Amino acid sequence: MSKAPPVVEAVEAKGHGAFVESYDELEERMVINMGPVHPATHGVLRLVLELDGETVIDCRPIIGYLHTGMEKECEDQNWRGAVTIVTRMDYLAPFFNEHAYSLAVERLLGIEVPERGQYARMLVSELNRLASHLVWFGTQGLDMGAMSAMFYGFRERELLLDFFEMVTGLRMNHNYIIPGGVWEDLPDGWEHAVEDILEVMPRRVREYEELLSLNPIFLERTNGVGVISRDDALALGATGPIARAAGIDWDLRRDMPYEAYSELEFEVPVDTAGDVYARYKVRMVEMHQSIHLVRQILDRMPSGDYKNMDPKLTPPPREELNRSMEAVIHHFKLVTQGYTVPPGEAYEAVESPRGELGVYAISDGGTSPYRLRVRDPSFANLQTLPVMAKGGFVADLIATIASIDPILGGVDR
Amino acid sequence: METEWIRANEWLDRARALASEGWELRDLAGVDTSGLKDFESRFEIVVQLLHSERRERATLHVMAAGDPPDVPSVVSVWPTANSMEREAYDMFGIVFANHPNLTRILMPDEWEGHPLRKDYGVGKVPVGFKPQPFLQIEGPGQAAVPDEARREVDRLGQIVPERAESDLEPESERS
Numbered sequence A: 001m002s003k004a005p006p007v008v009e010a011v012e013a014k015g016h017g018a019f020v021e022s023y024d025e026l027e028e029r030m031v032i033n034m035g036p037v038h039p040a041t042h043g044v045l046r047l048v049l050e051l052d053g054e055t056v057i058d059c060r061p062i063i064g065y066l067h068t069g070m071e072k073e074c075e076d077q078n079w080r081g082a083v084t085i086v087t088r089m090d091y092l093a094p095f096f097n098e099h100a101y102s103l104a105v106e107r108l109l110g111i112e113v114p115e116r117g118q119y120a121r122m123l124v125s126e127l128n129r130l131a132s133h134l135v136w137f138g139t140q141g142l143d144m145g146a147m148s149a150m151f152y153g154f155r156e157r158e159l160l161l162d163f164f165e166m167v168t169g170l171r172m173n174h175n176y177i178i179p180g181g182v183w184e185d186l187p188d189g190w191e192h193a194v195e196d197i198l199e200v201m202p203r204r205v206r207e208y209e210e211l212l213s214l215n216p217i218f219l220e221r222t223n224g225v226g227v228i229s230r231d232d233a234l235a236l237g238a239t240g241p242i243a244r245a246a247g248i249d250w251d252l253r254r255d256m257p258y259e260a261y262s263e264l265e266f267e268v269p270v271d272t273a274g275d276v277y278a279r280y281k282v283r284m285v286e287m288h289q290s291i292h293l294v295r296q297i298l299d300r301m302p303s304g305d306y307k308n309m310d311p312k313l314t315p316p317p318r319e320e321l322n323r324s325m326e327a328v329i330h331h332f333k334l335v336t337q338g339y340t341v342p343p344g345e346a347y348e349a350v351e352s353p354r355g356e357l358g359v360y361a362i363s364d365g366g367t368s369p370y371r372l373r374v375r376d377p378s379f380a381n382l383q384t385l386p387v388m389a390k391g392g393f394v395a396d397l398i399a400t401i402a403s404i405d406p407i408l409g410g411v412d413r
Numbered sequence B: 001m002e003t004e005w006i007r008a009n010e011w012l013d014r015a016r017a018l019a020s021e022g023w024e025l026r027d028l029a030g031v032d033t034s035g036l037k038d039f040e041s042r043f044e045i046v047v048q049l050l051h052s053e054r055r056e057r058a059t060l061h062v063m064a065a066g067d068p069p070d071v072p073s074v075v076s077v078w079p080t081a082n083s084m085e086r087e088a089y090d091m092f093g094i095v096f097a098n099h100p101n102l103t104r105i106l107m108p109d110e111w112e113g114h115p116l117r118k119d120y121g122v123g124k125v126p127v128g129f130k131p132q133p134f135l136q137i138e139g140p141g142q143a144a145v146p147d148e149a150r151r152e153v154d155r156l157g158q159i160v161p162e163r164a165e166s167d168l169e170p171e172s173e174r175s
Helices: A006-013 A070-074 A094-109 A115-143 A147-168 A190-212 A216-222 A230-235 A241-245 A276-300 A318-322 A325-336 A377-389 A394-404 A408-412 B008-021 B081-092
Strands: A021-024 A029-034 A046-052 A055-062 A344-352 A355-363 A371-375 B002-007 B024-032 B043-051 B056-064 B070-072 B095-097
Touching: A046 A394, A055 A377, A055 A394, A070 A371, A094 A115, A094 A344, A094 A355, A094 A371, A115 A147, A115 A190, A115 A276, A115 A394, A147 A190, A190 A276, A216 A276, A216 A394, A230 A241, A230 A377, A241 A276, A241 A355, A276 A394, A318 A325, A344 B056, A355 A377, A355 B024, A355 B043, A371 A377, A371 B024, A377 A394, A377 A408, A377 B081, B002 B008, B008 B056, B008 B070, B024 B081, B056 B070, B081 B095
Parallel strands: B002 B056, B070 B095
Antiparallel strands: A021 A029, A029 A046, A046 A055, A344 A355, A355 A371, B024 B043, B043 B056
8 A cells, every 4th residue: 555545645735733534435444543632742842643444554643843943943043042942852752862963063173071971861762762662661551551661761760850950950852961071070979860760770771661561461562563574674874772673783772872971881682573562571671781881880980081171162160260361251252252163064873762863063164053854763754654554553663663762852853 | 085076067977987986976066156365267066076985085176167157967976966966956946967857856846946046135125925736736846947957757756768658569569
């Protein structure tokens, strides 16, 4: 089934937001609009489904309902200020947005990040991966009727958000990782907070596995559902857990390491089934691996500067403003116009919970990005949905969407 | 990381050669170079490629000449380019020849202009949502692209070559 039948085009012509149901008497096919406001579509994803009874014949994702022109807005910000915009894109993984952006700007500036800054970035990133996977765990369970998965997932996420609040002052949109390092040093007592998390989390993740991994209803609804082959996943540019569950052994942290990931030990889970259950297993192992990484980061956290202290890049410490004229001048220049970045282009990518999150930045030598492009993993991964959905039931489609884990803030930007 | 500039008419052949070498497409973005120095054409698409065996990345700039800027589509080479090319069309008005479904992807279908162009003024254009979307049911809904741009596509979004009508007719009816 390939060409859109006239009835699908008629539905699309009716425009945005119209809830449409139509029925083609000749072919006994129904076209329904799922979304954009539907609890199981994870945001404002709209799907035009062509159904033969309960079977999905065609599925077309329609996006753009959250589009706010963030890439354009970044062109009006200075290089430091654009962090506050990119962090809002994939709102479940804000640290990764900031991280990829900062790496790209650092590449353009040609600067290094001090070791403590690198480890602080990895610490918040891995905890953020855990928090993001917990939301996925909750919604995957909830979409399939396992209400308690939602309660457990969000209960533990609260622990992590409390830690983020302690470090950055905010529960989301942290604005913490900046070009040159991290904005502030980790607060007093952060070790104890991380130790508390490390004490609780491994046990809890095992609890979740007991809850779902061998649950007969869960197995029935996920095994062999939403299958994508390795070749299709490769062709459609899927990254992250979707690609790894389909047999593509690729993780940027291991294969093209950034920051200090090459110094740490971790495993990359790979499965070959390519179905919803394989993606479930991959994400579950990733949660254990993130905990393992956080423990290593805690043990090895170096001391020293947490951001590049070049006065042309970083405002001077508060106490220096009282005695140094240069410090006042640097501070004034940075606050009123920001720093300039040499002309050029850079693409840097990080492994976000959903796959390769890349930022492509062009500088014209000024104080704001000339062009900023974010390659969001959800945007590319969403293209795999029609392949996974065709031939399955509508109920399977719900499980499949949850297993893709698309974040529409990142898709639409 | 290597960078290369390519003319639009060489792009499709180059893409096929790269794909057969094992390069995967990771990103495709439009750029309006009108504010940058030393750029030949106003619009470019910038392609990020990844070679996962060699663990290398490459950046390609494809120069889009003409008005509207015109570039061959590489959906037949890398199916993942589908929505990225739609986004470049939506944001910059770059037309991708032979794309299976070149329509707006992020902006509303009836939106005028291409927002990421440098001459698209912020605040100058009134918000142009449809007045009554629930009542207007006629009209094609595709403002810029004619209906012929929609092609028959297969599972991975590849264009299916059109068959002659005589192939489809049963034998008995033909005689």
